[in-house]
Amino acid sequence: MKEFEIAQKIGKELTEGQLQEAAAKALGVKPGMVGHVEIVRRSIDARQDILYRYRVQAYRQGEKFEPYRLAPYQDVHNAPAVIVVGAGPAGMFAALKLLQKGLRPIVLERGKDVERRKVDMARLSTKGVIDPDSNYCYGEGGAGAFSDGKLFTRSSKRGDIREVLHQLVAFGAHEDILIDAHPHIGTDKLPEVVKNIRSCIQEHGGEYHFDARVTDIEKIADGSFRVSAGENVFCAQKVILASGHSARDIYELFQRKGWALEAKGFALGVRVEHPQWQINQIRYHGKYQPFMPTAEYSFVQQVDGRGVFSFCMCPGGILVPSSTEDGTVVLNGMSNAARNSKWANAGVVVQIEPGDQPSTYEGPFALMDFQRDVERSMYRYVQEHGGTHPLMAPAQRMKDFCRGIVSKDLPKTSYHPGALSSPLHELLPENVAGRLRKAFPQVDRSMHGYYTNDALLLGVESRTSSTIRLPRNPETLEHVDVPGLYPCGEGAGYAGGIVSSALDGINCADKCSNF
Numbered sequence: 001m002k003e004f005e006i007a008q009k010i011g012k013e014l015t016e017g018q019l020q021e022a023a024a025k026a027l028g029v030k031p032g033m034v035g036h037v038e039i040v041r042r043s044i045d046a047r048q049d050i051l052y053r054y055r056v057q058a059y060r061q062g063e064k065f066e067p068y069r070l071a072p073y074q075d076v077h078n079a080p081a082v083i084v085v086g087a088g089p090a091g092m093f094a095a096l097k098l099l100q101k102g103l104r105p106i107v108l109e110r111g112k113d114v115e116r117r118k119v120d121m122a123r124l125s126t127k128g129v130i131d132p133d134s135n136y137c138y139g140e141g142g143a144g145a146f147s148d149g150k151l152f153t154r155s156s157k158r159g160d161i162r163e164v165l166h167q168l169v170a171f172g173a174h175e176d177i178l179i180d181a182h183p184h185i186g187t188d189k190l191p192e193v194v195k196n197i198r199s200c201i202q203e204h205g206g207e208y209h210f211d212a213r214v215t216d217i218e219k220i221a222d223g224s225f226r227v228s229a230g231e232n233v234f235c236a237q238k239v240i241l242a243s244g245h246s247a248r249d250i251y252e253l254f255q256r257k258g259w260a261l262e263a264k265g266f267a268l269g270v271r272v273e274h275p276q277w278q279i280n281q282i283r284y285h286g287k288y289q290p291f292m293p294t295a296e297y298s299f300v301q302q303v304d305g306r307g308v309f310s311f312c313m314c315p316g317g318i319l320v321p322s323s324t325e326d327g328t329v330v331l332n333g334m335s336n337a338a339r340n341s342k343w344a345n346a347g348v349v350v351q352i353e354p355g356d357q358p359s360t361y362e363g364p365f366a367l368m369d370f371q372r373d374v375e376r377s378m379y380r381y382v383q384e385h386g387g388t389h390p391l392m393a394p395a396q397r398m399k400d401f402c403r404g405i406v407s408k409d410l411p412k413t414s415y416h417p418g419a420l421s422s423p424l425h426e427l428l429p430e431n432v433a434g435r436l437r438k439a440f441p442q443v444d445r446s447m448h449g450y451y452t453n454d455a456l457l458l459g460v461e462s463r464t465s466s467t468i469r470l471p472r473n474p475e476t477l478e479h480v481d482v483p484g485l486y487p488c489g490e491g492a493g494y495a496g497g498i499v500s501s502a503l504d505g506i507n508c509a510d511k512c513s514n515f
């Protein structure tokens with residue numbers, strides 16, 4: 001097998017003939033001697049001409065080619081059960097791995113199935129009614145179901161990313177995600193994938209329980225667990241706890257039980273919204289054409305000893321309210337598969353380490369309480385200054401923010417609950433606002449045009465990762481105080497994003513399959 005690269009202008013199809021010819025050249029054989037040819041990666045190169053760069057693997061005729069194969073799912077109707085708390089990426093992929101290992105997942109999800117969940121999210125955006133069990137973070141598919149569905153991750157050391165991508169394709173995602181350098185699914189496609197995963201788990205003998213908020217986890221004398229969810233109690237030898245970074249009640253449960261938990265750094269900042277055409281112009285150096293993929297961006301900077309970075313960028317996306325509690329304003333972003341809205345949004349956040357919060361916040365909940373108070377201060381300011389929607393966000397134009405001026409007017413935004421012109425530069429903690437003020441003009445040096453008053457900053461982007469870690473044994477992945485309990489995914493503090501959470505789910509299920 002030989003690996004080679006071939007480039008093609010975006011908008012022009014790469015033909016079979018071109019591929020065969022390039023493969024023959026790479027292998028040093030006549031075209032008739034080329035066997036299997038496969039594109040393994042596609043990335044955009046916008047440095048001069050706008051190109052797709054393909055990485056291709058070519059095999060000679062007769063040379064063995066092994067396609068990637070997923071392990072089969074077993075019939076687990078009569079198998080030992082494992083309780084999985086949470087049906088987000090970590091929980092769903094843990095449950096799928098349990099099926100492969102011949103174990104019966106019982107999935108307990110506090111929210112609703114993905115279809116009923118859509119109704120609650122519409123109510124959230126239009127009326128500002130927050131259902132504490134069904135919102136942009138909670139419900140089937142977890143925080144990843146109504147998102148951009150970006151699948152890019154740097155966590156290749158956590159496991160085989162191909163396993164996650166191939167499963168997603170098997171459940172309905174487009175095959176392009178297998179080769180794209182920055183794959184994404186889109187919020188219009190994700191619910192179908194999530195439903196197909198559930199059907200597979202149920203057909204093979206697993207269980208799903210919705211409206212099943214876990215309120216207690218008890219370890220009983222024989223070493224097994226009793227897990228209470230509403231009126232019901234579920235029993236199993238092992239529990240995978242994949243409740244996400246917003247399940248503050250689960251952390252409080254750990255505190256009550258005396259089980260170890262520790263404060264963990266997170267990141268705090270704003271959502272930045274530019275007109276998408278500006279980002280297209282910047283990223284494609286003025287050569288953007290409508291047939292080109294909507295441009296994305298990312299950056300990392302160091303400002304005064306802390307990272308300032310873009311987070312979860314949604315090209316052609318919209319801003320959504322992702323609060324899980326009344327009296328708070330939190331924003332996030334999502335996009336359809338076509339990424340075709342007029343806006344580009346991204347979190348731009350500052351790394352917060354334990355100790356960066358004011359000294360009044362102490363103990364394992366210090367950063368969680370700090371995070372919640374910042375979210376509350378956004379809500380309070382807007383409601384005390386004439387907010388017309390319970391989830392309206394405080395907002396400021398980018399240059400006004402950096403100059404410390406309240407904006408006279410605001411540009412249009414995709415954020416349905418609306419934006420109120422506010423002194424975000426004062427509402428954000430100074431160690432965040434000060435670093436953002438320095439970062440935006442610096443970003444402009446590499447992305448000329450980024451620092452503009454056409455860009456709107458909205459507060460607050462705070463649910464970037466967990467503020468708490470549930471410490472686990474690095475070998476067995478069990479909680480250090482509770483053998484048989486596997487803290488998993490983003491909420492455990494060991495993952496961030498859809499793919500890394502899914503990988504962590506796979507790893508936990510793998511470990512707990514040794515009965």
Ligand SMILES: Cc1cc2nc3c(=O)[nH]c(=O)nc-3n(C[C@H](O)[C@H](O)[C@H](O)COP(=O)(O)OP(=O)(O)OC[C@H]3O[C@@H](n4cnc5c(N)ncnc54)[C@H](O)[C@@H]3O)c2cc1C
Pocket residue numbers: 085086087088089090091108109110111133136137138139140141142143144145146147148149150151152212213214215242243244245246247249250312320322332333334488489490491495496497498499501502
């Ligand atoms: C709007 C939005 C857009 C995003 N976009 C992207 C993106 O494009 N790409 C990306 O990689 N990441 C994105 N993220 C982040 C990503 O969704 C998370 O990193 C990922 O979902 C974490 O997976 P998880 O399974 O660990 O937790 P979660 O997805 O948070 O899932 C946890 C699940 O547990 C359930 N649960 C919580 N408490 C309980 C309880 N007590 N009992 C029972 N069930 C409970 C919740 O309802 C939830 O379904 C986005 C997040 C949001 C909010």
